[in-house]
Amino acid sequence: MNSTGTISDLSAEQSVLGAVFLDSNVLDEISFLEDRDFLDHRHQQIYRVMRWLDKRNKPVDVVTVTEMYVQHNRADELSVTYLTELAESCPTTANVVYHANIVRSKAIRRRGSEIGNKITALSREDFETDEEYFSAVEALVAEMRPDDNGKMRSLVETRQKYFEHLLSKEITYIESGFPQFDGWAKGLYRGDLFISAGRPSVGKTAMLLQRVIGVAESGPVLIWSQEMDEDQLKDRMISNITGIPFNRIRNKELSPKQYAEVEEAYNRLEQLPIYIQDSSGVTIEEVRSTARRFKRKHGDLAMVAVDYLQIMKIPQPKGRTRAEAIGKVTQAAKQMAREMKCVFMMLSQMTRDSDKNPKKPTLSELKESGSIEQDADVVEFLWIDPNDTEQQGKVVQQFIAKGRNTGLNEFRLLFRGWKQQFIELDKKQK
Structure with a gap:
């Protein structure tokens, strides 16, 4: 990846994390984002901690995130200054979903490149049958797909689909x-x-x-x-x-x-x-x-x-x-x-x-x-x-x-x- 691409990728990641510090409720809007989607290892860990705190109904801010690092004897991995900079890097949460989609899209393409290398390596392994090789390749490709559980939709949004289902002649x-x-x-x-x-x-x-x-x-x-x-x-x-x-x-x-x-x-x-x-x-x-x-x-x-x-x-x-x-x-x-x-x-x-x-x-x-x-x-x-x-x-x-x-x-x-x-x-x- 060129340096320009790296800088823009990291900038999107910082905007997402900054928005969470600004209002942790946005975690609900970006639930599709996984910690592995972040390029920067520090960002992966910060996002993981944020999710952990939110899951337990604890406040998500610079203090609570720093405290988690201290509790796990990992305070040397991250400075409070960097967390503060993240919190100040995002003036609004309005664009958090847009930036989160950029982060995920970039991550999917990185995984595609990495999996391409792994598939190349598979060709040198000894498989008993071609089918086992195909299965191994497909298992790798499946890793690319995000862990999306599908979007929750209201009954209003799915009304038309339901009545089309009732009127259809499709036999289940x-x-x-x-x-x-x-x-x-x-x-x-x-x-x-x-x-x-x-x-x-x-x-x-x-x-x-x-x-x-x-x-x-x-x-x-x-x-x-x-x-x-x-x-x-x-x-x-x-x-x-x-x-x-x-x-x-x-x-x-x-x-x-x-x-x-x-x-x-x-x-x-x-x-x-x-x-x-x-x-x-x-x-x-x-x-x-x-x-x-x-x-x-x-x-x-x-x-x-x-x-x-x-x-x-x-x-x-x-x-x-x-x-x-x-x-x-x-x-x-x-x-x-x-x-x-x-x-x-x-x-x-x-x-x-x-x-x-x-x-x-x-x-x-x-x-x-x-x-x-x-x-x-x-x-x-x-x-x-x-x-x-x-x-x-x-x-x-x-x-x-x-x-x-x-x-x-x-x-x-x-x-x-x-x-x-x-x-x-x-x-x-x-």
Whole structure:
């Protein structure tokens, strides 16, 4: 940066800090400004102290700021004279937002330059896959974006938008293909993080794939499968559609008639916008970057699905628990669902304790449950009640244990595992 640019940058920073000393109420007007936006390290620290004092309803002036430096044995880093000069440098607070925007704009461009250097350095690092490199680059670029929580707006300001929303024909939910569930919940809601949990062999993946076939009628579905390859998923979908025993398809024991039925079913499936990636250890950053590319190319997605959460590649920084690391993933998944206006369906394990005593599960039986329970809009448990049986197949209980927009409910499903197919049953008479 040239010297002229540096001087003008510092001048804008001084004007902002001076305005705060003049009237600390302006901190509310420049809430978008972060301490990292200041070029001068001293200004970063002063602004941080100002924010700290204001957050605790303490006065923000030269005396209180100086006192904070003294209390933390950092008085040698800043002179009272400099603080006084700042306080006297701004005769009015009228232009504080204008100057604060200059400070932030300059900061964003500095970060862009710094990130450019970091991206250059990344090219020399050894990544296992290109996707990991892309994810690392996108994570750096995301650092540029200001921590803007959006502006608060009054009901007067948003009146027109609200009535446009009421009169619009835009559908915010997607039919899942299960009539009882859709009749009750109106389907799966765009913007929701939907967690489907169950013990192994209860049919979680089969349930997901049957839903995918229904949801794909409304728009593109992206599936990340970490335990099965794409052909195994297709075997299950074909069995579901045709009714041909899954084992015959898997073992390639098809009669000519059955082979023709498979081909006809595949012709139907390939008309649906279903996309599969069968790689293990996928990261949430990779899911997000791929989904964004698809949205740019194909428009709004209907669903993003990951099978399943606990075997994703989840970095665990030093000092962080596994549950906290999982929390970062579920938070990112929820943000993705809202940002892309799609359903994010994530399969999850249950704790092993749930095997010991078969009963209706509780949210605490989600593996690493805290963050999952907090971030999810819907939590569904698929479980087996040994007292509920049917001759035609295995009865699976579908318990909606959390429904932010729907409430709770229970459904009975018949799982005919030999053809990977679920059918809704009537509720059991008590």
